[in-house]
Amino acid sequence: MTATGFALRTDGVGKRYRKGWALRDCTLALPAGGVIALVGPNGAGKTTLLRLAVGLLAPSAGSVEVLGSDVTASTPRTLSRVGFLAQDHPLYKRFTVGDMLRFGRACNLRFDQGLAERRLATLGIPLDRRAGALSGGQQAQVALALALAKRPDLLVLDEPVASLDPLARREFLQVLMGAVAEGGVTVLFSSHDVHELERVCDHLVVLDRGRVTLTGDIDALLAEHRLLVGPRTAADLDRAGTVVEAVHSDRHTTLLVRDGGLPAAPGWRAQPVALEDLVLAYLRRPGAAVTP
Amino acid sequence: MTWLLWRQHRAEVGVLGLLVGLFGVALLVLGTQAHDLFPGGTARCAGLDDACAASFRRLDEEYGYLENLLAAFYLVPVVIGAFLGAPLLARELEEGTWQLAWTQAVPRMRWLAAKLAALAGVTVVLTGAFTAVLTWFRQPFDAWEGRFQYDAFDLEGFVPVAYALFAFAVATTAGALLRRSLPAFGVAFGAFLAARMPVALLARPAYATPLTTTEPVPTAGATAPAGAGSADWTIEHGYADATGRRLSSAEYADLEAAANEAGTNVNQFLHARGIQQFAVYHPADRFWTFQLIEATLFAAAAAALLGVVVWRVRRRLI
Numbered sequence: 001m002t003a004t005g006f007a008l009r010t011d012g013v014g015k016r017y018r019k020g021w022a023l024r025d026c027t028l029a030l031p032a033g034g035v036i037a038l039v040g041p042n043g044a045g046k047t048t049l050l051r052l053a054v055g056l057l058a059p060s061a062g063s064v065e066v067l068g069s070d071v072t073a074s075t076p077r078t079l080s081r082v083g084f085l086a087q088d089h090p091l092y093k094r095f096t097v098g099d100m101l102r103f104g105r106a107c108n109l110r111f112d113q114g115l116a117e118r119r120l121a122t123l124g125i126p127l128d129r130r131a132g133a134l135s136g137g138q139q140a141q142v143a144l145a146l147a148l149a150k151r152p153d154l155l156v157l158d159e160p161v162a163s164l165d166p167l168a169r170r171e172f173l174q175v176l177m178g179a180v181a182e183g184g185v186t187v188l189f190s191s192h193d194v195h196e197l198e199r200v201c202d203h204l205v206v207l208d209r210g211r212v213t214l215t216g217d218i219d220a221l222l223a224e225h226r227l228l229v230g231p232r233t234a235a236d237l238d239r240a241g242t243v244v245e246a247v248h249s250d251r252h253t254t255l256l257v258r259d260g261g262l263p264a265a266p267g268w269r270a271q272p273v274a275l276e277d278l279v280l281a282y283l284r285r286p287g288a289a290v291t292p
Numbered sequence: 293m294t295w296l297l298w299r300q301h302r303a304e305v306g307v308l309g310l311l312v313g314l315f316g317v318a319l320l321v322l323g324t325q326a327h328d329l330f331p332g333g334t335a336r337c338a339g340l341d342d343a344c345a346a347s348f349r350r351l352d353e354e355y356g357y358l359e360n361l362l363a364a365f366y367l368v369p370v371v372i373g374a375f376l377g378a379p380l381l382a383r384e385l386e387e388g389t390w391q392l393a394w395t396q397a398v399p400r401m402r403w404l405a406a407k408l409a410a411l412a413g414v415t416v417v418l419t420g421a422f423t424a425v426l427t428w429f430r431q432p433f434d435a436w437e438g439r440f441q442y443d444a445f446d447l448e449g450f451v452p453v454a455y456a457l458f459a460f461a462v463a464t465t466a467g468a469l470l471r472r473s474l475p476a477f478g479v480a481f482g483a484f485l486a487a488r489m490p491v492a493l494l495a496r497p498a499y500a501t502p503l504t505t506t507e508p509v510p511t512a513g514a515t516a517p518a519g520a521g522s523a524d525w526t527i528e529h530g531y532a533d534a535t536g537r538r539l540s541s542a543e544y545a546d547l548e549a550a551a552n553e554a555g556t557n558v559n560q561f562l563h564a565r566g567i568q569q570f571a572v573y574h575p576a577d578r579f580w581t582f583q584l585i586e587a588t589l590f591a592a593a594a595a596a597l598l599g600v601v602v603w604r605v606r607r608r609l610i
Contacts, residue, residue, distance in 0.1 A: 054395050058608035072608070080397035090388035092300070099299060106295050107396035143392075150396075 006068070007032040007154050007186040008053050013062035015048050022048040023210045026062070030188065030215075032153070034202035035180060038190040039279055045210040046190040047087060050158045053188065054084040067153055080109045083152035087159045089143035093132030097142055100131055104146045116149035119175065137168025141175065148179050155179075157189035173200065198275040206282050214282045218275060225278055228255040230268035245281040256281045293398060293406045304379070305414055308372055312418050316425045323429040326355045334435035348436050359433050362426065363443035367481075369419040369452040373459030374480035376411045381601070382467030382476045385610065404605050408598060412460055419456040423448065439579045440525030442492060449583040454590035459484050461594035461601075468601050468610055487593070491586065497527050499585045500578060506532060506570040509562040523576035534566030 006029050013026040023045040030036050040046050051057040052064050055071040055078075064071045069078050091100055097120065105111045120127065125138050134142065140160065147155055160176070161169040177200065180187055191197070197204070197218075204221060206214040214221070225244070232253045241260025246253060256278070262270050273281075327334075329347045384390040394400040427448040434444055445451065463480035470476055509531070531539045539547075551561035574582070604610055 051391075056391055056394060056608065074399045076397040076399060079395065079399065082395065084391065084395035086388055086391035086395075088388060090392050092389055092392075093387065094303075095299065103296055103299075104396070106293065107393075107398045109397045146392075 005032055006030060007036070007066070008188065009065040010049075010052070010059075011063050011065075013049075013052060013059045013064055015045075015052060015057060016060040021060075021210055023052070026212050028205060028212060028215060030186075030203060030205070032067070032186045034186065035177075035200060036186070036188045036203040036205065037197050037201040038188065038205045038207060039194055039197065040190075040192065040207035041283060042192055043209075044192075044207040046192075046207055047158055049207065050084075050156050050188070050190055054082055054156050055079070056084075076109055080150060081153045083147035083150045083155040085140075085143050085147050085155070085157040085160055088163055089140045089160070091131040091139055091143060093130070095131050096128050097125060097131060097134070098127035100142055100146060101127070101149070104149055108150050110151055112149045112151055115151075116145045119145045119148070123171075123175075135168070137164050137171065140164060140168065140172055144172065144175060148185075152185060154186045154188065157187065159190055159192070162192070194276045194279045197279070204275075204279070206279055208283055208285075213285065214279075221278065222272065222275060225256060225258050225273050226260070227271050227273045227277075228257055228260070228262065228268055229253075229271065230255075230263065230265065233265075245284060293403070297406060297410045301376070301411065301414075304375055308375060308414075308418055312372075312422050316421065319425050319429045322355070322358060323425075326351060326429070326432055330432055334432045348432075351432055351436070355433075359430070359443065362429075362447065365426065366442075366446040366452070366455070368422060369456035370459040370481060370484045372418050372422075373415050373456035373461075374463040374477045374484075376415050377460035377463030377480065378467050378476040379473045380407055380411055380464045380467060381605075381610070382471060382473040385467070385471040386473060390610070400605055401602075404602065408464070408601075412457060415456050415460045416453055419453045423450075423452040426452075434523075436522070438521075438523035438525065438576055440523075440574065440576070440582075445496075445579075445582070446488075446492070449580065450587040451583055451590070454587035454594070455484065455488075457594040458487070458590040458597075461597035465597045465601050468604060487590075491589065495589070496582065496586060497525075497574070499582050500574065502527055502572045502574050504570060504572050506536065506568050509559050509567050509569055511557075511560050511563045521576065525574040525576070525578075527572045527574070529569070529571040531562070532568045532570050534568070536568070538570065539567070 008028060008030045010026050010028045013023060014021055015023040026045075026049065038046050038049065048057065052059055053066060053071065055064075055066070055074050058072055066078070067081055071078065092103065095103065101113060101116050104116070105113055117127070120142065123138070123141050125134065125141060131139060131142060140163075144157075144160075147157075157176075161172055164172060176187065179185060201218055204214065204216060204218050205212060216224075230253055232248055232251055242258040243260075244256040244258055246255050248254075256273060262268050329351055330344075381390070384393055393403060430444060430448060434448075437444065439445060439448060446455075459480045462483045463476050466479035466483075467473060467476035470479070530541075531544055533539060547562060547565070547567070548558055551558045554561065
């Protein structure tokens with residue numbers, strides 16, 4: 001899709017606000033195509049990273065490249081290739097839904113008005129209703145329709161479903177995944193909820209306290225990691241590869257290891273790790289960043 | 293962009309346009325009546341003959357209240373400017389829609405340039421129209437009182453437009469920094485009042501070196517201020533002795549007491565001692581020069597503030 005084949009590349013990116021660094025030494029190469037999840041607790045720097053990715057912010061250090069071009073150049077062409085859905089899906093509250101579509105048409109090089117109208121009609125959202133009078137779920141859908149009508153190569157969404165009720169959340173994800181299935185768009189979205197990621201995503205970035213702690217293709221990550229369960233031991237098991245986390249109960253020790261085989265000691269067995277447990281283990285780790 | 297600008301700001305522009313329009317019509321009606329008091333035009337009344345004196349008296353009696361009322365209207369340009377400037381960035385930041393506006397295909401600098409140009413343009417047009425009507429309305433009053441008083445100078449010519457642009461710029465900048473419309477509006481109002489006082493009281497008299505006239509105290513008649521005409525702007529007046537040294541109010545009080553003690557008319561007493569009247573003033577024809585200087589001052593401040601906004605948006609600090 002692009003010359004480099006990357007949707008987003010960051011090199012040593014940092015962003016400092018008055019309070020301090022929100023993001024440090026962030027180096028990523030996210031492939032074009034598929035769905036990329038950016039996961040981390042509140043305050044991890046997810047919003048900052050996404051705003052850097054769409055050029056709303058300029059990095060304090062390093063460089064950001066989106067679809068092969070420097071994002072801070074902000075030409076109409078580069079801007080039109082990226083769609084962004086900010087947190088709480090802001091709309092002009094006093095505009096009607098029709099006005100919002102007209103806004104999209106007026107401010108973009110390409111805008112598929114018919115596509116947006118069809119999507120909204122399917123969802124039963126009337127064009128003459130004021131955006132501020134819609135439910136949260138409907139506002140999110142209007143914002144999504146607006147972003148998709150740009151026919152972007154990269155669609156960036158900041159906590160798109162965080163403020164939605166379960167039903168609206170499901171509907172929103174359905175529409176989003178439908179758009180992905182139609183092809184041509186790379187989706188990068190953030191979430192502090194690691195639930196259901198496995199079903200939806202191809203690629204994962206874990207962000208913690210302003211640093212990337214894990215990034216990679218989800219299938220590969222799951223293949224590389226495994227849980228080793230054995231009798232309780234405090235000793236280092238040097239053959240267990242990189243130990244991500246060790247949990248000791250009364251009688252057992254559970255190790256999450258990367259690239260590790262089974263210890264030679266008797267009584268040990270290996271089992272695959274669920275994505276959710278993997279992410280949580282990385283988020284529980286104190287400090288140090290691990291990038292493959 | 294044109295459609296978006298209109299759709300986003302039509303409410304403010306409509307309300308302000310309506311108010312200025314109503315105000316203009318009311319003032320045109322009343323002003324026509326006031327102008328009719330001077331069939332030959334106010335310019336012919338410089339000589340203050342009896343007919344003119346009568347006209348001016350009627351003007352004062354019938355429309356004096358309006359003149360006093362309008363003195364407070366020097367704040368209208370500030371309201372217009374602040375009202376249009378405050379939401380320009382603040383509302384986008386408040387509602388999060390800056391993230392929507394600046395991720396479409398219109399680069400943010402183009403977006404900002406269009407917004408600033410359009411809303412500053414509306415500010416200029418509305419205050420310009422408002423000021424033109426007011427300046428016209430005040431013509432007969434100006435012929436009588438001059439144009440340097442606060443209720444004339446601050447309401448006429450181009451300074452109101454510069455005040456409005458200043459308020460617009462302060463409100464826009466404050467909106468960008470505070471991220472809230474209402475406080476930004478308040479800051480613009482406060483900043484204007486804070487800037488205007490020192491400018492009107494300290495800077496304005498110093499835009500040019502004032503002239504001084506000195507003449508002997510007249511022996512008879514009212515103690516009209518020396519030299520300066522009624523349309524001139526008298527900054528200071530008082531008495532000086534024969535050598536030209538200015539007398540303090542205590543010295544003058546002593547002389548007055550001495551005259552009363554001697555039982556003579558104060559003016560004759562002063563005249564006999566060679567006491568002179570002096571006046572420090574700016575002649576009436578400096579009006580436009582002063583207008584230009586003050587307008588430049590406020591417009592330059594506005595440009596500097598908008599420069600800060602442009603810089604911040606350009607550097608992606610907001």
